[in-house]
Amino acid sequence: MEFRFAVAENELPPPSGFDLGHIDVHGSENDATSRGRTPDQSMMIYLSLTLLLDGLRRFLTGRKPAYESAAVDSSFSLTFTRVGGDQIDVSYRGVVLERSTARELADAVFESAQSFARMSLPALPPDDAGREDLESSLGEFARFLEREQRWSAQTDRVLSEAGWYPGRAVSTVRWENALRERGGFEIHEAARGFLREFGGLVSAERGPGKTMARMGFRLDPAVAEREDEIFEALSEEAGVALYPIGEADRGNQYLAMAPNGAVYVGMDSVTLLARTADEALEKLAEGVR
Known part of the structure; x- marks a missing residue:
């Protein structure tokens, strides 16, 4: 055009x-x-x-x-x-x-x-x-x-409405301390960087997506406090140390990040959601399997 x-x-x-x-x-x-x-x-x-x-x-x-x-x-x-x-x-x-x-x-x-x-x-x-x-x-x-x-207009809208903006940076100390004390989680740099920019964002958007329904998400690692046994099992299955970064589908799935920045989703079993954080956010915002 x-x-x-x-x-x-x-x-x-x-x-x-x-x-x-x-x-x-x-x-x-x-x-x-x-x-x-x-x-x-x-x-x-x-x-x-x-x-x-x-x-x-x-x-x-x-x-x-x-x-x-x-x-x-x-x-x-x-x-x-x-x-x-x-x-x-x-x-x-x-x-x-x-x-x-x-x-x-x-x-x-x-x-x-x-x-x-x-x-x-x-x-x-x-x-x-x-x-x-x-x-x-x-x-x-x-x-x-x-x-x-960086991502699509729809993803930008969803994240902006959830409270994200360019240059956003929040402290991760309270999450790191809470998960260390109540679960023994040790944060890695990939998760720290992700939570610094996106930690605390919540999207309740639900509805049809591109290849699956949009379920909403909460980027709050505190949802996994005292869930160290679950994350040990998920990490073993994934073959990498996973750190909690939030939840999706009203708490039915945990979101976790590997040291290389890949994002996984799971509860009873684990699946690779995306190889990068931005790709994972786009999939969550647009409803892509």
């Missing part, structure tokens, strides 16, 4: 953040444009692009089933609709232009917005309100995409 943002050819100097312009969208199934419409659908392009970036970012990190973009001083709008999994339909006036993944859509919009900004923003005064707003929105979207490279 390709987006194009442009200032209208008939705009008179000097350039302004309130200049009119157009949006063109080329999809694999259909195209859409604000050009040549009656009534005129040209829009305040700098402000409209800012609204699109902010609205799409909130949609991709939120839970709403659909998002309709708004344009300033124009009736032109695009509709973004979740259709299952990570797939999103982009439509114009009820006609689907293309179905793509959330990441593909975000990349397409951002790359085109960056191209427009490189060509058009230098012509605006540094203190122009439209320029400042668009630069701020581009920065927020860039930071959003950096987080997306």
Whole structure:
């Protein structure tokens, strides 16, 4: 999918953040444009692009089933609709232009917005309100995409709602002391690093997932206090020393981490959930077996 943002050819100097312009969208199934419409659908392009970036970012990190973009001083709008999994339909006036993944859509919009900004923003005064707003929105979207490279938008939303944020760091001392005194557990660096960033997060989200139901999870090692015999058996079966990091499925499964960072799940028996913590969190958040 390709987006194009442009200032209208008939705009008179000097350039302004309130200049009119157009949006063109080329999809694999259909195209859409604000050009040549009656009534005129040209829009305040700098402000409209800012609204699109902010609205799409909130949609991709939120839970709403659909998002309709708004344009300033124009009736032109695009509709973004979740259709299952990570797939999103982009439509114009009820006609689907293309179905793509959330990441593909975000990349397409951002790359085109960056191209427009490189060509058009230098012509605006540094203190122009439209320029400042668009630069701020581009920065927020860039930071959003950096987080997306770590995991999906759905995982980011689940973790954010549970209390995670970039740079989060909490003390693990109370958990280490409690599990050492009531279970004889000795923490390793992989578990310490994981709990420093994610310890204490709780997600009660339940429902359909990608390949299995989402069961919710609690990243609190204290749930395994005095369960040293269970963890000895799980560790023996896994062939590595497992340290508790929480529970899933309302306490029916323990979550545990190996010294190499791999995450296991089990109670009566143990299964490798993921080879990395980030992959494990994504599986828990999205319902992946």
